[in-house]
Amino acid sequence: xxxxxxxxxxxxxxxxxxxxxxxxxxxxxxxxxxxxxxxxxxxxxxxxxxxxxxxxxxxxxxxxxxxxxxxxxxxxxxxxxxxxxxxxxxxxxxxxxxxxxxxxxxxxxxxxxxxxxxxxxxxxxxxxxxxxxxxxxxxxxxxxxxxxxxxxxxxxxxxxxxxxxxxxxxxxxxxxxxxxxxxxxxxxxxxxxxxxxxxxxxxxxxxxxxxxxxxxxxxxxxxxxxxxxxxxxxxxxxxxxxxxxxxxxxxxxxxxxxxxxxxxxxxxxxxxxxxxxxxxxxxxxxxxxxxxxxxxxxxxxxxxxxxxxxxxxxxxxxxxxxxxxxxxxxxxxxxxxxxxxxxxxxxxxxxxxxxxxxxxxxxxxxxxxxxxxxxxxxxxx
Amino acid sequence: xxxxxxxxxxxxxxxxxxxxxxxxxxxxxxxxxxxxxxxxxxxxxxxxxxxxxxxxxxxxxxxxxxxxxxxxxxxxxxxxxxxxxxxxxxxxxxxxxxxxxxxxxxxxxxxxxxxxxxxxxxxxxxxxxxxxxxxxxxxxxxxxxxxxxxxxxxxxxxxxxxxxxxxxxxxxxxxxxxxxxxxxxxxxxxxxxxxxxxxxxxxxxxxxxxxxxxxxxxxxxxxxxxxxxxxxxxxxxxxxxxxxxxxxxxxxxxxxxxxxxxxxxxxxxxxxxxxxxxxxxxxxxxxxxxxxxxxxxxxxxxxxxxxxxxxxxxxxxxxxxxxxxxxxxxxxxxxxxxxxxxxxxxxxxxxxxxxxxxxxxxxxxxxxxxxxxxxxxxxxxxxxxx
Numbered sequence: 216x217x218x219x220x221x222x223x224x225x226x227x228x229x230x231x232x233x234x235x236x237x238x239x240x241x242x243x244x245x246x247x248x249x250x251x252x253x254x255x256x257x258x259x260x261x262x263x264x265x266x267x268x269x270x271x272x273x274x275x276x277x278x279x280x281x282x283x284x285x286x287x288x289x290x291x292x293x294x295x296x297x298x299x300x301x302x303x304x305x306x307x308x309x310x311x312x313x314x315x316x317x318x319x320x321x322x323x324x325x326x327x328x329x330x331x332x333x334x335x336x337x338x339x340x341x342x343x344x345x346x347x348x349x350x351x352x353x354x355x356x357x358x359x360x361x362x363x364x365x366x367x368x369x370x371x372x373x374x375x376x377x378x379x380x381x382x383x384x385x386x387x388x389x390x391x392x393x394x395x396x397x398x399x400x401x402x403x404x405x406x407x408x409x410x411x412x413x414x415x416x417x418x419x420x421x422x423x424x425x426x427x428x429x430x431x432x433x434x435x436x437x438x439x440x441x442x443x444x445x446x447x448x449x450x451x452x453x454x455x456x457x458x459x460x461x462x463x464x465x466x467x468x469x470x471x472x473x474x475x476x477x478x479x480x481x482x483x484x485x486x487x488x489x490x491x492x493x494x495x496x497x498x499x500x501x502x503x504x505x506x507x508x509x510x511x512x513x514x515x516x517x518x519x520x521x522x523x524x525x526x527x528x529x530x531x532x533x534x535x536x537x538x539x540x541x542x543x544x545x546x547x548x549x550x551x552x553x554x555x556x557x558x559x560x561x562x563x564x565x566x567x568x569x570x571x572x573x574x575x576x577x578x579x580x581x582x583x584x585x586x587x588x589x590x591x592x593x594x595x596x
Numbered sequence: 597x598x599x600x601x602x603x604x605x606x607x608x609x610x611x612x613x614x615x616x617x618x619x620x621x622x623x624x625x626x627x628x629x630x631x632x633x634x635x636x637x638x639x640x641x642x643x644x645x646x647x648x649x650x651x652x653x654x655x656x657x658x659x660x661x662x663x664x665x666x667x668x669x670x671x672x673x674x675x676x677x678x679x680x681x682x683x684x685x686x687x688x689x690x691x692x693x694x695x696x697x698x699x700x701x702x703x704x705x706x707x708x709x710x711x712x713x714x715x716x717x718x719x720x721x722x723x724x725x726x727x728x729x730x731x732x733x734x735x736x737x738x739x740x741x742x743x744x745x746x747x748x749x750x751x752x753x754x755x756x757x758x759x760x761x762x763x764x765x766x767x768x769x770x771x772x773x774x775x776x777x778x779x780x781x782x783x784x785x786x787x788x789x790x791x792x793x794x795x796x797x798x799x800x801x802x803x804x805x806x807x808x809x810x811x812x813x814x815x816x817x818x819x820x821x822x823x824x825x826x827x828x829x830x831x832x833x834x835x836x837x838x839x840x841x842x843x844x845x846x847x848x849x850x851x852x853x854x855x856x857x858x859x860x861x862x863x864x865x866x867x868x869x870x871x872x873x874x875x876x877x878x879x880x881x882x883x884x885x886x887x888x889x890x891x892x893x894x895x896x897x898x899x900x901x902x903x904x905x906x907x908x909x910x911x912x913x914x915x916x917x918x919x920x921x922x923x924x925x926x927x928x929x930x931x932x933x934x935x936x937x938x939x940x941x942x943x944x945x946x947x948x949x950x951x952x953x954x955x956x957x958x959x960x961x962x963x964x965x966x967x968x969x970x971x972x973x974x975x976x977x978x979x980x981x982x
Contacts, residue, residue: 216797216798217597218597218598218600218601219597221601221800222597222600222601222604224797224800224802225601225604225605225608225800225801225802226604228793228800228801228802228805229604229608229805232786232805232808232809235809236809236812239812239813239816243816243820279597279600406603408600408603408604409600409603409604409607410604410607410608411607414607414608414611418611418614418615418618421615421618421812422618425619425622425815425819428816428819428820428823429622429819431823432626432819432822432823436834436835443827444626444827447827482958482962483958511902511903512902512903570873570874573873574872574873577873
């Protein structure tokens with residue numbers, strides 16, 4: 216068995232593996248993994264990646280002499296391969312921008328400006344193809360590097376300015392993947408016969424996909440907030456932290472008269488109310504550097520670090536949420552009023568499970584509901 | 597060309613290690629049952645060890661690092677043997693997912709390690725007897741007469757696991773179970789292809805790629821399960837119920853109706869208030885378990901809709917709400933006695949039938965809910981059901 220055969224056999228196997236994984240990812244993309252634009256971008260990215268894998272394979276087989284082809288065809292394939300890589304880098308950066316800043320990536324001028332390096336690359340490739348030379352192909356790693364650096368820089372800015380840990384980790388992921396992509400792009404230009412880019416791209420696509428899937432596990436489908444599973448994890452972490460003397464407050468909030476809202480206005484309006492409440496909680500989480508989750512039904516949980524101001528007046532948080540809620544309800548033109556009643560409890564080192572502080576917060580919540588509405592309050596267990 | 601081959605081999609092995617390692621780091625306790633998590637972690641770690649031995653052999657065998665001949669022999673033998681535990685762990689994981697007798701029986705587990713042991717003996721003895729492999733005078737690696745035995749001892753595990761999965765898929769009674777088994781079989785395609793190529797072409801990095809693809813597919817499948825399962829009861833969650841209903845809705849007609857039943861726990865709020873949330877959760881888990889027992893007989897889906905509400909979607913009108921209710925209550929009463937709960941409780945079931953594709957799951961659950969309410973009301977009044 217000649218080494219020529221073994222080499223091509225290995226490269227072919229790698230290509231088949233990468234294409235198969237890319238198809239699995241594309242097939243597994245579901246609408247609740249992001250906005251419609253994001254999903255379309257990711258899908259195009261994956262399919263274009265498969266095309267790139269094929270072109271890359273052909274280029275390598277031609278270059279190593281395993282498949283005999285005239286030089287003009289080799290150059291044509293190289294150009295096509297480089298163009299594919301360039302478009303992939305563009306789509307990758309566009310996707311990163313969509314995740315980092317919806318506003319920026321939505322602007323038409325931005326999308327057009329972002330395509331500029333790609334256009335330059337395309338022109339260089341056409342020049343290369345028509346002149347039958349490799350001279351202009353140096354553009355390829357430059358264009359790719361430019362895109363990736365752009366995304367990484369923006370992600371670093373986001374990390375620095377981020378108010379929540381989820382934003383920070385999103386930025387960190389893009390930085391990490393960007394560094395890996397730059398690395399494989401450099402390695403590939405040094406040793407073109409090793410599938411650095413193909414495997415490096417695949418790895419970053421897999422990491423993004425896994426991250427998107429994890430979000431679905433830990434996010435509530437309706438409101439997009441953290442769900443109960445994630446809340447349990449988070450509160451457990453906080454219980455462990457409380458032993459190191461970082462004080463945390465846990466609020467349990469539920470919507471006043473939610474059952475009545477559902478019965479009177481219907482389930483769809485009830486769902487809208489839940490989404491508005493989620494928005495108010497997100498604002499509170501951002502403002503108090505905390506964590507918001509939907510605990511279930513119409514119950515929500517907010518976990519915030521206990522600042523001296525909050526130690527004195529914990530209900531400040533409840534007031535903040537309710538006023539944010541009133542604003543959002545007005546913006547959304549809800550046909551009814553929504554308000555929350557909250558109970559809270561400090562997370563103690565003696566707590567063993569999330570249920571422990573929750574029970575204390577629940578007891579306070581129940582007391583307050585009775586005070587406000589009288590003994591016959593419809594509460595969802 | 598030799599150097600190109602070595603470079604690509606080493607890099608692909610490295611890439612596989614990074615893939616498998618990244619996924620291993622992402623596995624949390626919510627990945628599956630504790631046994632499944634342990635089994636998957638074991639598989640990943642053994643695979644990483646295999647990759648290290650593979651790289652080590654490549655480096656020494658091709659003299660990238662010059663080592664004494666004895667080292668070459670040892671590393672060669674190590675990389676040859678290391679595949680068997682990988683495929684053993686894969687088969688062990690598959691058996692666990694199949695919930696088969698083998699995974700439960702201690703004797704079967706011990707017996708299943710015999711091929712690995714045989715391979716170890718042959719490989720170690722090859723250092724002296726050249727039985728499975730040897731390195732000839734020109735420094736080239738050659739197969740010995742017993743090489744085929746070592747192949748059987750590794751590839752055999754893959755063949756067994758695949759055959760068992762497919763057999764279970766064919767024998768499955770419900771569509772959902774069959775789909776689960778087929779999904780598991782698809783996860784194993786990588787090792788199957790890699791093993792076939794191993795028999796034909798010989799040792800290569802395709803084996804690493806095949807195993808990596810299996811680890812990746814299994815990881816995705818388990819993530820998906822987490823997405824669609826309710827954390828407390830392990831049943832399908834609302835998200836899954838929505839998607840399932842949507843998918844079956846297109847086939848709905850008068851002749852093939854879809855029945856939707858809503859089931860809730862009577863006086864759940866007072867259970868929570870009297871005995872606390874812990875006991876309330878336990879009651880919900882009991883309902884979930886009782887529903888799961890019924891699951892095999894339902895051509896459809898069972899889900900936790902939220903709070904104390906459960907949903908049963910089934911094809912056709914064979915199932916009646918009264919039938920489901922009495923079965924569930926009997927099962928719950930038995931379970932309450934068995935588990936020593938301080939009380940017993942009942943569930944009520946109300947159902948509706950969808951005959952046209954224009955109905956949404958929200959409409960269906962609302963209708964079922966209304967029937968449920970009437971049913972409870974009529975029962976407390978002591979009158980006949982509506």
